[in-house]
Amino acid sequence: MTSEVPAGVDGPLLRSLTPSVLGVLVRRGADFAAAEDAVQEALVEALRVWPADLPRDPRAWLVTVAWRRFLDAARADAARRRREERVEEEPAPGPASDVDDTLRLYFLCAHPSLTPSSAVALTLRAVGGLTTRQIARAYLVPEATMAQRISRAKRTVAGVRLDRPGDVATVLRVLYLVFNEGYSGDVDLAAEAIRLTRQLAAVVDHPEVAGLLALMLLHHARRDARTAPDGALVPLAEQDRGRWDTRAVAEGVAILRGALARDRLGEFQAQAAVAALHADAPTAEETDWVQIVEWYDELVRLTDSPVARLNRAVAVGEADGPHAGLAALARLDASLPRYTAVAAHLHERAGDRERAAVLYAEAAGKASDLAERHHLTRQAARLNTRLGR
């Protein structure tokens, strides 16, 4: 709600209350889709009313208004009359806590029956409290398209019972996707992902949740240093480390340490450990590549992911020299994304600039985003200029 929050309203507070308010409505027996609409309406109402008249208990205010909106909508729908009466008569089932409400909502919005794009959209709206328009802008799709995606997602999960805990890994995957979308438009999705992961970490005690939060903080800490004033990508080794956000680094490292102490390693903790080792090095030359290789070994063991193997080859190239890196690379599938870019880098470090220049140009043609393409083309150009061609 960055651009739509009037003065005098605490936007982050308002949005942080969203999941628990929605949880209360669902616990009282409202079906999820109708409850979610009612909460969105209450949020809009809050933006209108709060600047002039801030309630003493914002959460209670939101629950009251959302519940009233839900009942109004249910009443207006004649077909729902019977269910509405049942809801009104039914006392709230048991004293469930805010924590349970919030957690159930995360699981519901990341339910395995949803496609990744639907889960992302639903999480941002129902848990994050973003408006459909904001989500649409962030993903550069028309608002009508996003509205459709969200209402289909709500229909998909309408029949899901909320009383069983889900698999936290599905929730983490959704949050990871949101984080990776980064920043486009007026909503900072990386910051939003961090907020939602922090909120999740507050209600569930799981080392991988902490691991993901640490990973996000450590990457977010480098964001300003990752882009040159002209918009060009700045690779890790060339970043001005003085521009890293030391507070975010310190927080990420502390959270990771706590998670690793639990001795239940997972992929996000391993990735965060790599990021922490980079954050720890005062200069690129002082990076502890040997330890980084060990963490990639863990990551390969945990996930068997080809991307982890590719990153491991880069780390081997730094720890044991470019020829060792090329040997590790030779065992991988050449059609992997970024394979050619890695090969170019390792050949350059091995002293074969001509081959590297050709590979950088080839990698640029395969790049999946424009900034990456420009970066790789510039690398080819840098070598060609030095080779005098």
Add this chain to the structure above:
Amino acid sequence: MAKYLLLKHYRGAPAAVNDVPMERWTPEEISAHVRYMGDFAERLQETGEYVDGQALAPEGTWVRYDGEGRPPVTDGPFAETKDLIAGWMVIDVDSRERAVELAGELSAAPGAGGEPIHEWLELRPFLSAPPTITE
């Protein structure tokens, strides 16, 4: 207002005047080019004439329906002879003259030696919706 599509080609367009592949430029020349393109789009946003712009990957596939219950037939990557679109910009302008003027500016983006590329861009008018008042 009328919408126009500006198409940039990887291949298939007549050769540009300053026709040197990008990886043979200096890194500074690449930066100058990228800045020019960014400034151009930003300026059109300020004048209210910018609609959309996207870049496309060079690889692609032909696809067609192959009958009930069968997966679509695919063919590709594209043959070397195929006209290959690199990206587009959609503009919404008052006249065809303005569209031509803007395409000319885009074609003047600096390339090797900091000199304009004089690249051929394809300018295509959108078919519009029928007018409300017809007589």
